[in-house]
Amino acid sequence: MAAENPAFVLRKVKDVAIEQRGVPKLRSDHDVLVHVAQTGICGSDVHYWQRGRIGDFILNSPIILGHESSGTVAEVGPAVKNLKVGDRVTIEPGVPCRRCDYCRQGAYNLCADTVFAATPPWDGTLQKFYPVASDYCYKLPDQMDFEEGAMVEPTAVAVQICKVADLRANQTVLVFGAGPIGVLCQAVAKVYGAKKVVGVDISQSRLEFAKSYGADEIFLPPRLEGDPVEASEKIAAMIKEKCGLGDGADVVLECTGAEPCIQAGVFAARKGGTYVQAGMGKENIVFPITTACIRALTIKGSIRYTTGCYPSAVDLIASGKIDVKRLITNRFRFEEAEQAFELVKASKEGVFKVMIAGVE
Amino acid sequence: MHNASCVLYGPGSIQFEDREIPQLCDEHDIIVRIAYVGVCGSDVHFWKHGGIRTMVDPQKGIIMGHEACGIVHSKGKAVKSVELGDHVAIEPGIPCRRCKNCKDGQYNLCKAVKFAAAPPDSHGTLTKFFRIPEDFVYRIPPDIPLEEIVIVEPLSVAVHAVRLVDIRPGETVVVMGSGTIGLLCGAVAKAFGASQIILVDIIDRKLEFAEQFLPCQTFKPLSNASPEENAAALNKAFGIDDGVDVVIEASGAATSIQTGIHVLKSGGKYVQTGLGKPNVEVPILTLSEKELLVRGCFRYGSGDFELAASMLVKRQLDFKSLISSISTFEHVVDAWEKTARGEGVKNLIKVQD
Numbered sequence: 001m002a003a004e005n006p007a008f009v010l011r012k013v014k015d016v017a018i019e020q021r022g023v024p025k026l027r028s029d030h031d032v033l034v035h036v037a038q039t040g041i042c043g044s045d046v047h048y049w050q051r052g053r054i055g056d057f058i059l060n061s062p063i064i065l066g067h068e069s070s071g072t073v074a075e076v077g078p079a080v081k082n083l084k085v086g087d088r089v090t091i092e093p094g095v096p097c098r099r100c101d102y103c104r105q106g107a108y109n110l111c112a113d114t115v116f117a118a119t120p121p122w123d124g125t126l127q128k129f130y131p132v133a134s135d136y137c138y139k140l141p142d143q144m145d146f147e148e149g150a151m152v153e154p155t156a157v158a159v160q161i162c163k164v165a166d167l168r169a170n171q172t173v174l175v176f177g178a179g180p181i182g183v184l185c186q187a188v189a190k191v192y193g194a195k196k197v198v199g200v201d202i203s204q205s206r207l208e209f210a211k212s213y214g215a216d217e218i219f220l221p222p223r224l225e226g227d228p229v230e231a232s233e234k235i236a237a238m239i240k241e242k243c244g245l246g247d248g249a250d251v252v253l254e255c256t257g258a259e260p261c262i263q264a265g266v267f268a269a270r271k272g273g274t275y276v277q278a279g280m281g282k283e284n285i286v287f288p289i290t291t292a293c294i295r296a297l298t299i300k301g302s303i304r305y306t307t308g309c310y311p312s313a314v315d316l317i318a319s320g321k322i323d324v325k326r327l328i329t330n331r332f333r334f335e336e337a338e339q340a341f342e343l344v345k346a347s348k349e350g351v352f353k354v355m356i357a358g359v360e
Numbered sequence: 361m362h363n364a365s366c367v368l369y370g371p372g373s374i375q376f377e378d379r380e381i382p383q384l385c386d387e388h389d390i391i392v393r394i395a396y397v398g399v400c401g402s403d404v405h406f407w408k409h410g411g412i413r414t415m416v417d418p419q420k421g422i423i424m425g426h427e428a429c430g431i432v433h434s435k436g437k438a439v440k441s442v443e444l445g446d447h448v449a450i451e452p453g454i455p456c457r458r459c460k461n462c463k464d465g466q467y468n469l470c471k472a473v474k475f476a477a478a479p480p481d482s483h484g485t486l487t488k489f490f491r492i493p494e495d496f497v498y499r500i501p502p503d504i505p506l507e508e509i510v511i512v513e514p515l516s517v518a519v520h521a522v523r524l525v526d527i528r529p530g531e532t533v534v535v536m537g538s539g540t541i542g543l544l545c546g547a548v549a550k551a552f553g554a555s556q557i558i559l560v561d562i563i564d565r566k567l568e569f570a571e572q573f574l575p576c577q578t579f580k581p582l583s584n585a586s587p588e589e590n591a592a593a594l595n596k597a598f599g600i601d602d603g604v605d606v607v608i609e610a611s612g613a614a615t616s617i618q619t620g621i622h623v624l625k626s627g628g629k630y631v632q633t634g635l636g637k638p639n640v641e642v643p644i645l646t647l648s649e650k651e652l653l654v655r656g657c658f659r660y661g662s663g664d665f666e667l668a669a670s671m672l673v674k675r676q677l678d679f680k681s682l683i684s685s686i687s688t689f690e691h692v693v694d695a696w697e698k699t700a701r702g703e704g705v706k707n708l709i710k711v712q713d
Contacts, residue, residue, distance in 0.1 A: 030458070098457040099388065099495045104662035106465020135458040307464040 007127035029079035037146035040068035066126030070149025093117035128359035151324035155313035158184035169193030177255030187214030236267030257281025366486035382491035387438035398427035425486035426476035429509035449512035452476035515668035518544035525631035529553030537611030591622030612636025
């Protein structure tokens with residue numbers, strides 16, 4: 001029986017379609033097969049669809065899209081102890097090799113041989129069934145539904161960003177970007193005891209949402225004429241003044257990847273502060289490096305997640321500390337996946353997190 | 361016998377048996393022909409008492425030995441870092457790779473670890489052929505004599521201790537205990553830039569050896585003085601004002617632990633590497649008032665064997681001088697008894713050519 005496994009496939013750039021694939025086999029005794037229930041769409045999915053590459057990851061052959069998913073365990077490998085058929089789970093979509101130096105050191109997010117859903121050449125979760133290592137699947141508490149389960153992934157990204165920033169209680173945290181990652185960072189920072197969380201965005205409606213979510217204060221940068229870097233420095237000064245950040249924020253989380261925000265972020269960090277780059281935009285930008293030097297900033301990059309992020313994210317949602325339901329604005333059936341992607345691509349106001357239901 | 365193995369059944373009771381030759385289980389595996397095995401205090405404890413926390417199962421027995429080196433005999437398809445015939449050092453504890461500790465970079469704390477010679481059934485290296493995954497094997501160039509490669513394992517313990525206590529260039533370090541581990545901790549401390557290293561022991565012969573082996577000074581505490589008095593005497597003898605920056609405790613002895621706490625400066629750092637009694641009295645008030653950083657230390661983790669191997673390969677010290685005797689495989693008990701009597705520094709067993 002060639003059991004059906006409908007899959008949403010990126011065949012080549014800008015060319016997606018639903019295809020029938022075989023049901024994936026378990027890849028090892030420690031794998032489980034998940035019947036996918038919900039999948040959120042991420043900017044990276046849209047980027048592969050439109051551009052076919054992110055950095056060194058290049059689309060050379062068709063891949064199934066999707067990596068932010070939840071579902072029900074449909075099959076367990078013989079060595080699996082932590083899960084059984086029927087368990088409701090959220091999926092951590094990147095399984096590393098477990099043997100290289102990065103893995104052994106505890107930085108599995110840096111493993112070059114990671115099998116990551118929907119990063120070429122690996123298939124993603126927008127298919128009926130998805131195989132994954134059982135220790136990269138986390139049970140959902142009863143009070144969490146599958147949509148919330150699919151929101152664990154971006155929440156875990158935010159948890160990792162805050163971990164990289166080494167957030168401590170009573171710090172001031174300035175977050176650039178009020179998209180899903182930005183607002184989740186604001187919310188996590190607040191839960192982790194930040195004294196003040198400031199959200200910055202160029203969209204008034206997103207800022208208003210952020211203010212109702214995790215941000216204590218919000219700021220809409222004005223359009224300024226003249227030299228762009230000087231403009232960024234002026235904006236940083238305005239943020240510090242208007243939002244009461246004194247010499248600067250203890251921590252800056254840059255969740256846009258936009259050059260003016262990156263610059264403003266460096267200018268708005270206090271001396272000795274920490275700046276974390278989470279957003280991805282242009283690969284090379286003009287960076288105020290002398291300011292970073294003179295003000296002795298610690299500058300770090302954040303990518304994906306490490307040990308403990310998924311359990312923390314599940315706990316933040318399950319305990320009600322973070323309400324991820326409020327981030328979901330649009331819902332589609334599996335057959336409508338392409339429409340869902342088109343909606344995300346259109347970047348309309350009012351569209352925030354878009355969910356695609358799994359195949360029944 | 362094809363795979364003669366030294367099996368312990370209980371205190372003082374061993375048999376040589378022909379155990380099943382291990383096969384490659386997956387593409388990452390390597391089978392090593394064991395050449396030399398070193399003797400550790402824990403081996404002696406097993407020989408005398410039948411185990412440490414978990415006793416040997418008298419039905420199954422346990423193949424002894426965990427400090428080993430050998431020659432690559434066969435390898436799985438995915439193995440790239442070694443070729444057949446390469447000389448290798450073995451890291452003898454295989455973690456599960458799936459639990460929180462493993463994924464968080466502390467695989468030495470994995471509860472499901474399979475450590476060589478750990479009852480009931482994680483067999484050791486006193487055998488002709490031993491299976492180990494590629495990432496737990498370290499290639500050593502052929503110009504290093506095989507027997508010296510055994511030193512990489514205890515040297516990794518020393519590397520782990522020094523990294524945990526974060527020795528920085530210019531610091532003063534006291535190492536309590538001048539046995540193999542203490543000596544190697546001194547060597548690693550030097551490699552990490554310690555400006556002054558003082559080895560402490562109660563046995564003159566060990567201190568004399570330390571002075572030859574290391575660039576270090578030595579100190580012998582008085583048996584009729586208190587730990588506080590001995591600590592003060594040490595600092596005075598070396599003109600150290602507030603106290604030393606770092607103490608590596610490599611003996612496990614209660615008075616030594618106490619002296620170590622007292623000899624530290626305020627804000628100093630201490631690492632417990634030595635294993636002795638499970639419960640000892642500690643000058644906890646002094647520890648608090650001086651705001652000391654005190655860390656436990658267990659085996660070795662990511663990067664430790666690599667660094668130890670590179671120290672051996674760079675001939676940074678005369679590691680050969682640590683090898684005091686080599687017994688034949690049949691006379692393994694001689695090696696254990698010598699170590700039990702405190703003879704020599706590191707006693708080895710030659711398993712095969």
